[in-house]
Amino acid sequence: MRISQRWMVVVPMVAGLQLSACAHKADTAPKVKPATVEHVEGQEVSRITLTQRAAERLDIKTVTVPSLQLTRSGARRPVVPYAAVLYDAKGVTWVYTSPANLVYVRHRISVDYIEGDQAVLTDGPPAGTQVVTQGGQELFGAEFEIGH
Numbered sequence: 001m002r003i004s005q006r007w008m009v010v011v012p013m014v015a016g017l018q019l020s021a022c023a024h025k026a027d028t029a030p031k032v033k034p035a036t037v038e039h040v041e042g043q044e045v046s047r048i049t050l051t052q053r054a055a056e057r058l059d060i061k062t063v064t065v066p067s068l069q070l071t072r073s074g075a076r077r078p079v080v081p082y083a084a085v086l087y088d089a090k091g092v093t094w095v096y097t098s099p100a101n102l103v104y105v106r107h108r109i110s111v112d113y114i115e116g117d118q119a120v121l122t123d124g125p126p127a128g129t130q131v132v133t134q135g136g137q138e139l140f141g142a143e144f145e146i147g148h
Contacts, residue, residue, distance in 0.1 A: 035142040045106040046095075046143050055102055061134035062098050067127040070118050077112060078124040083133045085111065086140060087117050096132040096139050097125050104132060104139050 034054035038047045052057070063084070068076035083094045086106075093111050096104045109124040125131060132139065140146070 007112070037143055037145070040105065048104045048139055048142055050102045050104070050142075052102065055135075058135040058138045060104075060132060060139075062130040062132050065125050065127050065129045065131055069111075069120075072115070078121045078127070079118050080109070080121065080124060080131050081119045081133050082114055082117050082119045084131045085109070086136050086137065090142075094140075095125065098130040098132060106143065107131075 032051060034051050034057075036049045038049070038058050040047055050060070063081060065078060065080055069079045071077050080095055086094045086096070088094065094106050095109055097107045098104050107125050107129075109119075110122040110123045112120045114120070
């Protein structure tokens with residue numbers, strides 16, 4: 001009976017030591033930040049660089065800004081999906097552009113009017129620019145470190 005009582009003490013101790021060794025290794029692993037935010041010199045915006053995993057988790061989607069489109073007034077204006085338009089606390093309108101893979105920069109726009117799911121702009125990014133249509137709110141939060 002004494003031998004079985006010893007095993008009842010020894011087995012949990014060995015298991016506990018093994019588990020604590022595993023936990024220690026996990027704590028020493030380098031932590032990778034999902035987003036890096038760098039101020040753009042001379043501007044009021046920052047450049048956000050995401051890891052591939054962060055972009056997948058946020059499910060970032062982009063579209064290319066088309067060439068100028070003819071509006072109902074007969075003027076040629078830039079147009080972006082309304083889903084790309086963000087409003088800050090002061091009511092200023094923005095989109096996030098993607099100048100490179102996994103890199104995003106906030107770009108100020110001026111909306112003339114909304115027609116359906118399109119925002120007709122008086123000023124915005126040039127044709128051919130990638131704009132974020134899904135995940136922009138999360139990029140805004142990352143840029144201003146909201147929720148950290």
